[in-house]
Amino acid sequence: MRLKEGLVGVVPEERLARLSSRFHVIGDIAILYLDPELDGYKDEIASALLDQCRNVRTVFNKITPLEGERRTSRLELLAGEGNSFTVHREFGFRYHLDVARVFFNSRLGYERMRVAVQVKAGEEALVLFAGVGPFAIPPAARGARVVALEKSPEACSWLAENARENGVAERIAVINADAFSMAALLKRRFDRAIVPAPYGMDRIVDALPGMLRRGGIIHFYTFKKAQQIEGLKKSYEDLGLEVLLCRRCGNVAPNVSRWAFDMQKI
Incomplete structure (x- = not known):
């Protein structure tokens, strides 16, 4: 999926260059790590991601690097329900977790x-x-x-x-x-x-x-x-x-x- 393509003409070209098309998907939650220069376009970026990735229901922005003994980041809700609990499915296994806590x-x-x-x-x-x-x-x-x-x-x-x-x-x-x-x-x-x-x-x-x-x-x-x-x-x-x-x-x-x-x- 190419997130940037859906934002051409929405986010100015010089700002769009700072957006990574890579993001982290855990269960039905997507976690971005947005450059501060994109602060004014968070809603547009989150909406584009939800439009392109139908299995995602919630989008967070990681606003700190991993910190503390739990190795978690502070998250900012950009779109969706705001619940940080999810179930991640992988090779037939199911993992319940709270992405904000673990x-x-x-x-x-x-x-x-x-x-x-x-x-x-x-x-x-x-x-x-x-x-x-x-x-x-x-x-x-x-x-x-x-x-x-x-x-x-x-x-x-x-x-x-x-x-x-x-x-x-x-x-x-x-x-x-x-x-x-x-x-x-x-x-x-x-x-x-x-x-x-x-x-x-x-x-x-x-x-x-x-x-x-x-x-x-x-x-x-x-x-x-x-x-x-x-x-x-x-x-x-x-x-x-x-x-x-x-x-x-x-x-x-x-x-x-x-x-x-x-x-x-x-």
Whole structure:
């Protein structure tokens, strides 16, 4: 969908150049991040989006970057009902959440399923920074026993509800805790660790080998520039990990991308 095309002749050309055609859709909610120079055209932009995207009922503008432990932004209602609750559907799973209260990235759907299809029934999997459950629920649906750590109490409540909604509550243990306390909390080792680490949380990788059985797999996500990747691979090898796969999975800032690493404990 090309949002800008619907606004030609409505928004002046020099202002329209500042509008990104990319926006975030979670369930039936769209979230824009508008340049301040477009403040006078918010209604027109929101109306164009609703006209072009029939599955969207509410449009918000993100007016702050992610902030706080919940990793949420302050949102400004531009159009629609104003309710920030939604149900996001992804590969047959349903995730209930409040976009104003908890973090959710709908753009990682492919990654979540790429990881999930590698999981075997009977595995013991650890999911850190679990949020409302999109990295924890698909592995549980494939028969894994999952321990999911999440620091936000509100996200934990949604995770527990989503586990019930998707029929996997008996295979997911939800723990409201800081991921960095995992070694003290969990006196056990796992077959697999899934770690969609937030920006700036790379140091968590140092503790992961100690949480895995030999031959165990880590799926780790980090934010880096391309020229940093070779050095990063070497640092992981120094931890006793073999890098099986490294792939870029989305740009987040100029020259900075999200990278996925699949690694095995040697």
